[in-house]
C-alpha cells in the first residue's frame with residue numbers, strides 16, 4: 001500500500017524535453033490511468049516511477065520515501081509490460097517465483113506466494129508449463145501473477161492489454177478491475193485507449209506532448225474537459241467542435257452565431273467572454289437529438305420554429321447502425337462534419353437533410369487559446 | 375494443372391537434391407580418401423590414386439601407419455595439448471566475451487560506444503601484423519605458476535590461450551544477439567530485483583544457446599587450427615599442438631601413409647564432435663523458443 005506523488009517531474013533526452021514538469025498525486029489504493037496519444041510520454045513517466053529511467057528533475061515520492069535515486073527493486077513496485085516480458089526458459093512457476101528466488105526466500109514462502117497468485121488468477125493448472133505453451137491471455141496472466149507475488153505497494157502497467165484481441169481485452173479489463181478491488185493496491189496504468197481509461201480509472205491523467213492536460217475522475221473529464229485537447233480525446237465518438245463567434249453576453253447566457261449553428265444561446269453566467277470573441281463550441285454526439293418529424297420534413301428553416309428550440313441542419317453522409325444506437329455523420333453548411341449518436345431504430349438515410357437539436361446546457365465552450373470556459 | 379505443378383515441384387526438388395549431393399560428395403571425398411589411405415602402405419596408396427580404389431578400403435589394409443605415426447611423434451601429447459588449449463580458450467572466451475557484450479548492450483556507462491567501436495575495429499587487423507609485437511610482449515610477461523613468479527611466457531600453455539580469449543568477432547556475435555533480445559525481459563528482471571550479475575546468469579545466458587554454439591564452433595576452429603603462433607612461441611615438444619606436430623611428418627622421408635593416419639587422428643574426432651554440437655545447437659534453438 002502506498003501513495004505516489006510526482007512533483008515537477010521532468011525528463012530530458014539530450015536536448016529534447018520529453019516530460020515537461022508533471023505534478024500528480026495518487027492516493028493509496030487508487031487506480032490511476034495515464035492516457036494520451038502515442039509518443040506523449042506515458043511510458044517514459046511510468047518507467048521513471050519504476051526506476052528504469054533516470055529522473056532529470058523533480059521529486060518522486062512512493063509511500064513516505066523520496067525514491068528518485070533508489071533502484072527499481074527498492075521502490076516497492078511491480079511492473080507488467082506490454083510484451084509480457086515473461087522468461088521463456090522458465091516454467092510458469094519459476095517465472096512467478098523469480099523475484100523471491102533472487103531474494104533467496106525460503107521455499108515454503110515461495111510456494112505459498114506462488115500458490116496464492118495462481119489461485120487469484122485461476123492458473124493453478126498452468127504452473128508447470130513453459131511460456132511457449134501458453135496463449136497470449138495466459139501469458140499476460142503470468143506477467144500479472146509475477147507482479148502479485150511481489151506484494152508491491154504500487155502496481156505499474158504499461159499498455160498491458162494492447163497485444164490481446166478485442167474480446168479478450170474486454171475480459172481482462174474486467175479482471176483487472178476485480179483484481180484492484182480484491183487487492184486494494186495502488187495501481188498506475190498506462191494506455192492510449194480512452195475506453196480503457198474511462199472504464200478502469202478512479203483518476204485519469206490526460207497527457208499530451210509531455211504536459212498534463214487534465215487530472216480528474218472519468219466523468220469529470222467527460223462532462224467538464226479542461227481544454228480542447230481533452231474534449232477531443234475523451235469520449236467516443238469524439239466531441240464535435242464547432243467554431244463560432246460571440247454575438248452577445250448577458251448575466252445568464254452567451255449568444256453565439258455561426259453559419260453552421262445559426263444562433264445558439266448557452267445558459268452561462270460570467271462566461272468570461274465578450275462580444276466579438278472567436279470561440280469553439282463542443283457538442284457531444286450523444287447530446288444531439290433529432291428534431292420533431294414535421295420539422296424534419298420541412299427541411300428548410302422557416303424562422304417561425306418554436307421559440308427556444310435551437311437546431312443544427314445538415315446533410316446525412318454516412319449512417320452506422322450499431323443496434324443499440326445509430327451514428328450519423330452530417331455535413332454542415334460550412335462543410336464541417338458533425339457526428340450524432342441517435343436511437344438505434346431512428347429513421348434516417350444517406351442524403352437526407354436532417355435537423356438536430358443540441359442541448360445548450362450540456363455544451364462546452366472553449367476560448368481561442370483552447371482553454372475551457374466555465 | 376495441379377499435376378503439372380506438382381511434377382514441376384518434384385523436378386525442382388530432385389534438381390536441388392542432386393546439386394546438394396554433388397556438393398556433399400565434393401567435400402566428403404577428400405576426407406574419405408584421407409581415411410582410406412591411412413590404412414594402406416605407401417606404394418599401394420600412390421598406385422590407387424589414379425583410380426576409384428583410392429576411395430575404397432581395398433588391397434593391403436592394416437593399422438601399421440597408425441602404429442608408425444605414434445612411433446615417429448608423440449601424437450597423443452599433441453592431441454592432448456590441442457584439446458586442452460582449445461577447450462580452455464573456448465570456455466574462457468565464451469564467458470569473457472559474453473560478459474563484455476552484456477556490458478556493452480545492457481549497462482549504460484560513459485564511452486561504451488567508443489570502446490565498442492575500437493574493439494570492432496580490431497576485426498580488420500590481421501593476426502600476422504601483430505604477431506611479432508605480441509611475441510615480444512609475451513616473452514616478457516610475468517606469470518605466477520606452480521614454480522613461483524616467472525618471466526616470459528614462451529613454451530607454455532598460457533601463451534597459447536590468453537591472447538585468444540577476448541576477440542572482436544566473438545564480442546560482436548554476442549553484441550548482435552543481445553541487441554535482439556527483448557529489452558523488457560531485462561527490465562522485468564531488474565524490477566524483480568536481479569543484479570546485473572544475476573540478469574547475466576539467470577536471464578541472458580540461458581537464452582543465449584544459439585550464439586554460444588556459434589561462437590564456440592568458430593573459436594574452436596580457430597584454436598584447433600593454430601599454426602603460426604605456436605610455431606613462434608613453443609619450441610619444446612611438451613606444449614606443441616597438433617598442427618605444428620604435422621611438421622614431424624614432412625621432415626626426412628615423406629611417409630604419406632603416416633601423414634594420412636596422423637591427419638585422420640586429428641580431424642575425424644573433431645568432425646564427429648562438430649556434428650554432435652550442431653545437433654545440440656539446433657535442438658537448443660528449437661527448445662528455447664525465443665521467438666515467443
Ligand SMILES: Nc1ncnc2c1ncn2[C@@H]1O[C@H](COP(=O)(O)OP(=O)(O)O)[C@@H](O)[C@H]1O
Nearest residue numbers: 013016018036037038039040041042043044045
Ligand atoms: N531513449 C530515448 N531517447 C530519446 N527519445 C526518447 C527515448 N525514449 C523515448 N523517447 C521519446 O520520448 C517521447 C515519449 O515516448 P514514450 O514515453 O515512449 O511515449 P508513449 O509511451 O506515450 O507512446 C517520444 O517522443 C519518444 O520519441
Ligand SMILES: [Mg+2]
Nearest residue numbers: 042043044159
Ligand atoms: Mg508507450
